[in-house]
Amino acid sequence: MYDVAIIGAGFAGANLASKLENLDVIVIDRSPGSKDVSAVTFIDVVEGNSSAAADGVIKSTYSKFTLFNTLGDIIEYSFDQEIFCLVDYSKLCKNIWNDVVNAEVISYSGNLVVTKDEKIKARVIADCSGIGGESLRAANKIQLPPVINALAFQQLKNPEVNKDSFYLIMGFANFGGWIYPHGRGGEFGMANRFKRGAELTFPDLQMAKELEAVKRFTGSEEGGEVLKVTYPYGFVKKVVYGNTVLLGDSAGLTHPVYGMSLHYISHMSAILATIIEEYIKSTTKLSDYQRYWRNFISGIRTMVCRGYAIWDMPLEIQENLVRLQKRMDISPRSILEDIRGLRKYDVYAKNPPSITDYPVKLLLKVLFYWFKSLFWI
Ligand SMILES: Cc1cc2nc3c(=O)[nH]c(=O)nc-3n(C[C@H](O)[C@H](O)[C@H](O)COP(=O)(O)OP(=O)(O)OC[C@H]3O[C@@H](n4cnc5c(N)ncnc54)[C@H](O)[C@@H]3O)c2cc1C
Structure with a gap:
């Protein structure tokens, strides 16, 4: 019997495994390292794991974050050092944890994880199987995250963008997009967001309005596949x-506006690892993690409601929010706090916004989600 069986060797599974040093752990993945995405995170998330984790993983570093919309508004937030980086996701996961059993988990329950060839016993099962493992969780009547992002992305050649910055775009598709410069290229993508159960449509990267804005920003027309x-x-x-x-993704662990899942997963896996170690020693219950999670969500309630409210708004309002944010002259430090997001949402604007700065429609939406949130937990 293992102490812990981890399903999935993505960032969540790899991180958790690496933090359970004193336990007997098995990590199972049906296609380890196959996820080929670029992800921006804080440099300390990568280096905080170990120097080995960072080896050959960082594709670019950034000291700036730029927000823009299709109306041509740009806001650049500069920091006094490089604090963000773009990572090679699959390399990062492999560097953090490489000891993976290559098998598909068909089901799990109680103390048993079942693959085609084996039945594995463990005292704790950590489901870190991301979106690929949703059928496993559905079979166990486990609640799935309420929203699905449909993303389309491609590589850009020689974009004329500031290589010190990564970019987020508001008012694109039905939510937003990103540009991550790296080397002589960059990645450009867009997201559509849907409530679970709705029919998904992927953004069309050739849509005239968006493409015009991207061309304006990047000077790049050509993209890869x-x-x-x-x-x-x-x-x-x-x-x-x-x-x-x-x-990880199985818990919907991501910032409602900025994404930044790796940062969140890194933080939460440390807490979960401590609780699992204590549980194996019989000095605590696993439900301590549920209690921690509940307090965490409760603490970031305003931020979550704001995120839900924003992506629920029509595109024109989202674009105008960028304009508004520019007018409010929010300090880079506030933005950084907002991106880190794990603490209570606070804005240290140079010119603090008054409540009347915000569109009434947005305030009503936030209020609506706020009331709904009282019944979340
Ligand atoms: C295009 C794109 C861009 C993104 N950009 C960013 C970004 O800039 N910054 C950021 O922080 N986040 C970003 N994210 C989000 C981030 O990639 C995810 O939140 C993160 O990868 C989740 O990690 P995870 O380990 O929970 O899931 P995953 O990485 O999906 O890992 C799950 C693993 O479980 C395995 N698995 C699934 N089912 C089974 C099964 N039945 N049996 C065995 N194994 C199974 C899969 O093979 C997979 O390896 C982006 C995501 C995408 C798609």
Whole structure:
């Protein structure tokens, strides 16, 4: 019997495994390292793991974050050092944890994880199987994140963008997009967001309005092959079911506005690892993690409501929010706090916004989600 069986060797599974040093752990993945995405995160998320984790992983570093919209508004937030980086995701996961059993998990329950060839016993099962493992969780009646992002992205050749910055775009598709410069190229992508159950349509990267804006910004018309993927979003209420715990995309662990899942996963995996170690020593219960999770969601309630409210707004309002944010002259430090997001949402604007600065429609939406949020947990 293993102490812990981890399903999935993505960032969540790899991170958790690496933090359970004193336990007997098995990590199972049906296609380890196959996820080919670029991800921006804080440099300390990569280097905080170990120097080995960072080896050959960082494709670019950034000291700036730029927000823009299709109306031509640009806001650049500069920091006094390089604090963000773009990573090679699959290399990062492999560097953090390489000891993976290559097998598909068909089902799990109680203390048993079942693959085609084996039945594996473990005291704790950590479901870190991301969106690919949704059928496993559905079969166990585990709640799935409420939102699905349909993403389309491609590589740009020689974009004329500031290589010190990564870019987020508001008012594109039905939510937003990104440009991640690296080397002589860059990645450009857009997201559509849907409530679970709705029919998904992927953004069309050739849509005239968006492409015009991207050309204006990047000077690049050519892109490589367009890749399409889905990605879950929205915190689930329950992350502990008996001796099963959820971490990463399976829990919808991502910032409601900025994404930044790796940063969140890194933080949460450390907490979960401590609780699992204590649980194996019988000095605590696994439900302590559920309690931690509930307090965490409660603490960031305003931020989550704001995120839900924003992506629920029509595109024109989202674009105008960028204009508004520019007018408010929010300090880079505030933006950084907002991106880190794990603490309570606070704005240290140079010119603090008054409540009347915001469109009434947005305030009403935030209020609506706020009331709904009282019943989340
Ligand atoms: C295009 C794109 C861009 C993104 N950009 C960013 C970004 O800039 N910054 C950021 O922080 N985040 C970003 N994200 C989000 C981030 O990539 C995810 O939140 C993160 O990868 C989740 O990690 P995870 O380990 O939970 O899931 P995954 O990385 O999906 O890992 C799950 C693993 O489980 C395995 N698995 C699934 N089912 C089974 C099964 N039945 N049996 C065995 N194994 C199974 C899969 O093979 C996979 O390896 C982006 C996502 C996408 C798609």
